[in-house]
Amino acid sequence: MKLHEYQAKQLLASYGVPVPEGKVATTPEEAQIIAEEIGGRVVIKAQAHTGARGKGGGVKVAETPAEAFKIAGEIIGMQLVTKQTGPAGLPVSFVLVEEAISIERELYLSVAIDGSMAMPVIIASQEGGMDIEEVAEQRPEAILKQYIDPACGFQGYQARALAFGLGLSGELNRPATALIEAVTKSFLETDGSIAEINPVVVTTDGRILAADAKFSIDDSALFRQKNLADLRDRSQEADKELEAQDAGIGNYIKLDGNIGCLVNGAGLAMATLDAIKMAGGDAANFLDIGTANSPEAVVAALKIIGTDPDVKAVLVNIFGGLARTDIIAQGIIDAKNQGLIPQPTIVRLAGSNVNEGNALLDNSGLDLVRAADFAEAAKSAVSAIS
């Protein structure tokens, strides 16, 4: 689960991470009042779950409170489009109004889990504010790493090694180690999946601050991070993804093509997309129903797929394990009879109770394209459109 920048900064500040002075505004009037309180130049930052907000026109400097009013009015209510959001963009309902800091140096700091090492890793670089992936690729020596042993936890020497490695000696060393320790602690204690501060800024007046913050919580751990779970902003998630989640029928992902896919399992979902691509088509979406085991769940899932205006054909590719294919078949029949999937429908069933499932489809009298295997299903779906 992603946090907004302002939520991430509040969380980090509660762990003692210094952040720029600032507050959230939902109206231009509020933005003006906050700018007056701060005094001087302020930065107005759109709050949306995407990076590259500046390039999309979501981050602007205001010289005066009156200008803060004007800029906030432009940003609040906009659809922020960045290279990460897709053409529809994300709605912006509020802005973070912050003191404009005067930057001497920009550094990079993040904490994440390295799956192959099965440990958290702290990553730091002197080259902050840049595309860090590019830095990692071109100058790997510019990337510092410290792995945290789950048995004994994060140690002070690790923060010191990173702070000195970032060139933060002298008077900056103590606040730098404190910042690194606090960010790491916040990550570990909140079941973080990513905490990324890009940039960490050393200001011309000798302060060290988290100038931006991206923070994401492990969805699987939200049951024990209830305070953070309440911070979820559903406006940043696609309607149909929410619909699928709320109905408890699995994971829906919207894509760019025109074939709607009902599948079970993330691996089968990916392989189905691959097969469609191989057959010359593109998926419009997929809904992974996992182990959903009732016709009603299948009907609800097919409704979500069928009502996507981009969907010109529906491909059902199910390999039953815990999910039974006769139940899936009944769901397909019900959805067809209710007119929920008027598009040409291609069905490929395999696994648990497949004979029963196929018999139900045979006897339904419905106009369904049947496929015996994976490749055939994908080909049939593509030719149903062309």
Place this chain on the structure above:
Amino acid sequence: MSLLLDENSKVVIQGFGAAGQREAIICRDYGTNVVAGVTPGKGGQEIEGFPIRNTVQEAVDEFDANVSLIFVPAPFAADAILEANSADVPVIICITENIPVQDMMRVKRVLSNSDSTLIGPNCPGIINIGARARAGIMPIDVYMDGNVGVISRSGTLVYEAVDQLTKAGIGQSGSIGVGGDPIIGTSQAEALALLENDPNTAAIVLIGEIGGTAEQEAAEYIKIMNKPVVAFIAGATAPPGRRMGHAGAIIAGAAGTAEAKQQALRDAGATVVENPGEIGSQMLAVLKEQGLA
């Protein structure tokens, strides 16, 4: 016990709720020796003919359980794995999905100093066809006795690959679902080593996915293997994830892409299948080429 599971396996099921009971019955009907279920507080009861104990240690002491199959819900699953480990159960198979990552990271650290082997979590388990031993949730009907082993991160793609093999007339020695989570007990490379050393396995299907570097590590092992490997990487055409930060990408870098994984596997001598519908037919071609079919 190259597949970690055979006719001598005595399976205890941790988490004897609806799913645990249903699968216990399927395992027993198939021929697997399921010796007990563990549900704290229900010790002494009998459910569906299975004796229930309060702790894994009791099931080990009383029934010599040597494989644990875990269905415990995610918030308590790490605890269940550690309990099985503390009872020195040599093979621990965790079906549960959505275990918090930081829980698994601590489990993995403890298991690094243990003789127990963990398979999963978030996996379909293991089946040994020749021994009629099943510790998992896979549909049995699609399997056919033979000598190809299947290893996969994804559960449904295990079934898919097995189904294609069976339809191509190729039987299986068994399958190992290593699990789809970022932190798993047994890697693809370690699973390959199990099958390389399994006398009933002559060739292997390996199904990986985009993300991480596990397939590259598997490729390193394939270089020293004698048995042929047919590999498929799911997600070659998946759109880049809508991720928020870049930290994950720095860890794996470009190694996480399907192209990088396919290339590493090809370089190691594996046959890489690009169309998921051709896993069975490609394996048949490889077996014929090697004089194994």
